[in-house]
Amino acid sequence: xxxxxxxxxxxxxxxxLDAAESLFSEHxxxxxxxxxxxxxxxxxxxxxxxxxGSKEGLVRAVFSRRLKPLNDERKEMLEACDLTAADGLExxxxxxxxxxxxxxxxxxxxxxxxxxxxxxxxxxxxxEVRKVVFAEFKETVDRFMAAFRVLxxxxxxxxxxxxxxxxxxxxxxxxxxxxxLEELSGGVCRFANVDDALAYLESFLSAGLRAPAxxxxxxxxxxx
Amino acid sequence: xxxxxxxxxxxxxxxxLDAAESLFSEHxxxxxxxxxxxxxxxxxxxxxxxxxGSKEGLVRAVFSRRLKPLNDERKEMLEACDLTAADGLExxxxxxxxxxxxxxxxxxxxxxxxxxxxxxxxxxxxxEVRKVVFAEFKETVDRFMAAFRVLxxxxxxxxxxxxxxxxxxxxxxxxxxxxxLEELSGGVCRFANVDDALAYLESFLSAGLRAPAxxxxxxxxxxx
DNA sequence: AGTCGTTTGAAACGGACGTTTGATTCAGAG
DNA sequence: CTCTGAATCAAACGTCCGTTTCAAACGACT
Numbered sequence: 001x002x003x004x005x006x007x008x009x010x011x012x013x014x015x016x017l018d019a020a021e022s023l024f025s026e027h028x029x030x031x032x033x034x035x036x037x038x039x040x041x042x043x044x045x046x047x048x049x050x051x052x053g054s055k056e057g058l059v060r061a062v063f064s065r066r067l068k069p070l071n072d073e074r075k076e077m078l079e080a081c082d083l084t085a086a087d088g089l090e091x092x093x094x095x096x097x098x099x100x101x102x103x104x105x106x107x108x109x110x111x112x113x114x115x116x117x118x119x120x121x122x123x124x125x126x127x128e129v130r131k132v133v134f135a136e137f138k139e140t141v142d143r144f145m146a147a148f149r150v151l152x153x154x155x156x157x158x159x160x161x162x163x164x165x166x167x168x169x170x171x172x173x174x175x176x177x178x179x180x181l182e183e184l185s186g187g188v189c190r191f192a193n194v195d196d197a198l199a200y201l202e203s204f205l206s207a208g209l210r211a212p213a214x215x216x217x218x219x220x221x222x223x224x
Numbered sequence: 225x226x227x228x229x230x231x232x233x234x235x236x237x238x239x240x241l242d243a244a245e246s247l248f249s250e251h252x253x254x255x256x257x258x259x260x261x262x263x264x265x266x267x268x269x270x271x272x273x274x275x276x277g278s279k280e281g282l283v284r285a286v287f288s289r290r291l292k293p294l295n296d297e298r299k300e301m302l303e304a305c306d307l308t309a310a311d312g313l314e315x316x317x318x319x320x321x322x323x324x325x326x327x328x329x330x331x332x333x334x335x336x337x338x339x340x341x342x343x344x345x346x347x348x349x350x351x352e353v354r355k356v357v358f359a360e361f362k363e364t365v366d367r368f369m370a371a372f373r374v375l376x377x378x379x380x381x382x383x384x385x386x387x388x389x390x391x392x393x394x395x396x397x398x399x400x401x402x403x404x405l406e407e408l409s410g411g412v413c414r415f416a417n418v419d420d421a422l423a424y425l426e427s428f429l430s431a432g433l434r435a436p437a438x439x440x441x442x443x444x445x446x447x448x
Numbered sequence: 449a450g451t452c453g454t455t456t457g458a459a460a461c462g463g464a465c466g467t468t469t470g471a472t473t474c475a476g477a478g
Numbered sequence: 479c480t481c482t483g484a485a486t487c488a489a490a491c492g493t494c495c496g497t498t499t500c501a502a503a504c505g506a507c508t
Contacts, residue, residue, distance in 0.1 A: 025349075028252065028349040029252075116347045120344060122401040123343050125252040125255065125340065133404070134404070158412055158420075161409045162421065162425075165397065165409075166429070169395075173346070173390070173396055173397065174393060180347070180357070180358070181385070181389050184358065184361060188382055188385050196382075197386065199438040201390065204432040206435070207435030211432075213427070214424050214426070
């Protein structure tokens, strides 16, 4: 009771971020109004302007709050990987996937909302969001690319980058389109059991990454 | 002269769809205003209400116009596949990928805009859009799933559905996040040469699809 | 107790939005 | 020619938006 009861100042910021995250997820950035957000957060409308300067600032803060710890955890797990092990590729893959999938599982609102927000993060029309995403991801991407370069020396830098792009795409799609998957599969697949999805992702993506270089590209392919 | 020259009535609808597609792609559905759309189309503001009933109707029409021919072409290519051939899987994969990638390449506005719109299509917050997408994709998905079931009998229906989901994710990410890829890769990759992207996609995804079943799931896996 | 900087509150601002209205235009049928 | 119905137009409607304002409340410190 020492910190949450005597004052609620500090809570205003967090409540706003929580409500904004929830409503951005559900309706999109532009369609979620500050009035709806502040009402759900139980704070005054002007608090947004005070704490974040503008709606744009709130948007930035919502993304930064999640992306930074996410990528920090990824980098931490990556450093713990043994690239010389037989399953080195799977280790690195898990270092990339697990933090993201876990973050969705632990999301307060459940899967459908926040996952979509994160899944849409790379194709956001909003220019400011894309700058935040780029800033948060650049270093992480570089580090994982370096690891993949060691693990998959038979691929050209270009093809390797594309493959990493595909990995990110499968992950983002899994995280963001769980509801559509359930609908299109007629209920065969459910995103509820995240660990299953993770296992499926890992086997699929590791095989894809290990594939020989694409035909037609005169790189030093290995069996073609 | 019978329909397009003597009058330009019929053109109003198409101009509206073109402009809407362009601005929806660039700014998102909610952020693109009818005033901006009608201005770019060179038509009156009230034309939206007249031809499509509402903005929602315009949105639906924009998606339907592209999705229906896209999935028709996919189904057509799928029927031409020889599932018994050695490269049967690659044939089916191409039947799914090629129409989408080609549609992006032939898009009037260039890659970045329309691709993002289509890449976002599965995670749209807009409920109406998701209904349109579901209606247009359900039959296509079922047909491709049937083909994959034949080609990959070692996978459980659940895992197969997930893998198809990953395929769709990689494709959507490739189509929709080309700009982010160019930025994050530091210019190593460019989406300009669509055929390269397609080749990379194919080798990656076919290897992923052929991968043995994920460990831990007591299916009839083959070498584990 | 009194002052200062920080944080919240209610209310209003100007503007942009989607939608509607009613007049106008125009090709074709009688 | 008149009549008709589809299509377009300028203008306005009411609503909701992001932002601003300014007073009030609060904790920290002297």
